[in-house]
Amino acid sequence: MLAAEKSKKTRHVLGISGGKDSAALAIYLKQQGRVPEMEYFFADTGVELPEVYSFVEKLESWLGQPIVRLGSGKDFYHHLEMHEGMLPQATRRWCTQEMKLKPLEKFIGDDEAITYIGIRADEFRDGYLSLKSNVKPCYPFITDGLVRRDIFDILRSTVGIPEYYEWRSRSGCFFCFFQRRDEWVGLSERHPELFQKAMEIEEGVNRRFSNLKKPYTWVRGMSLKELIADAEAIKEKSALRKAREKDPRSWQEILISDRQDDENQACLVCSL
Ligand code: SF4
Structure with a gap:
C-alpha cells in the first residue's frame, strides 16, 4: 500500500487511562473482535500512581497488544516551570493540556480517526472530544446500553478491579488535586x-x-x-x-453499586 493511501485510512484509537471504564471498554471490544485494527494508547504524565502503571501493564498483557505510551517528552517539573511555578488546579488544569491532550493530538495528527470512549449508558458526561474535525467520538457502552455493574463484571472476569480503588476514587497523577x-x-x-x-x-x-x-x-x-x-x-x-x-460490604461491592462516580469531575483522559 502506498504511504499516501495508508495515511487516508481511518484510525481507531482507544485511550487507556488506568481507570476502570477505559480498561473495560478495551476488553469488551476485544472480546467481540469488533475493531481488530484498534490502537491503544496511554497518555503518561510520568507521575502516575505506581498502581496505574502496573494495571496498564496487566491490561496490555491481557490484550496481547501494545498500549502505546504517549508523553510530552518533558517531565512535570519542566511544565511547572513553564507555567511560572503555578500548581495546576481544577480551574487551571494545564497538566491535562500539556501532559495528556497535546501528546494525544500529536499522536493522531491530521489522520481521520475514531476515538472510542468508555462513557456508560448510566452516566452523563463528556469524554475527550477533540475540536479537530478529523477526530470522531464513538461511545460503544452507550449504544450497547452497558451500565456500571456491567463494567465491573467485565473487569472481574478478566484483569480484575484496579486495587487502588480500595483507597482512591480515580487513576491519574499521584498528586492529583481532585483527590479527597x-x-x-x-x-x-x-x-x-x-x-x-x-x-x-x-x-x-x-x-x-x-x-x-x-x-x-x-x-x-x-x-x-x-x-x-x-x-x-x-x-x-x-x-x-x-x-x-x-x-x-467489601470495598469492591460498595464501589460497584456507588451511584456517585467521583471520576465525573475529573478530566476523562486522565481517569475514565
Ligand atoms: S490526573 Fe489530575 S493532576 Fe494528573 S493530569 Fe489529570 S487532572 Fe492533572
Missing part, C-alpha cells in the same frame, strides 16, 4: 515517598511565591503539611461516615 482529603491520607500511608514529594513541590512553589496572600496548595485552603497534621481526624471522619452507613 482522606485519599491524600491514603497516599501518605501507602506511598509515603510520593506524599513527601507532593509536599515538597507545594512547599517549593510557596517559597517562590512567599508574597502571595493565599498560598498555592494541592488541597483547597490547606497545605499538605496541615492536612497530615490532621490525618487522624480526617480518618476518623471517614470511618464514622462508613460506620453510619453500616455497610458490611
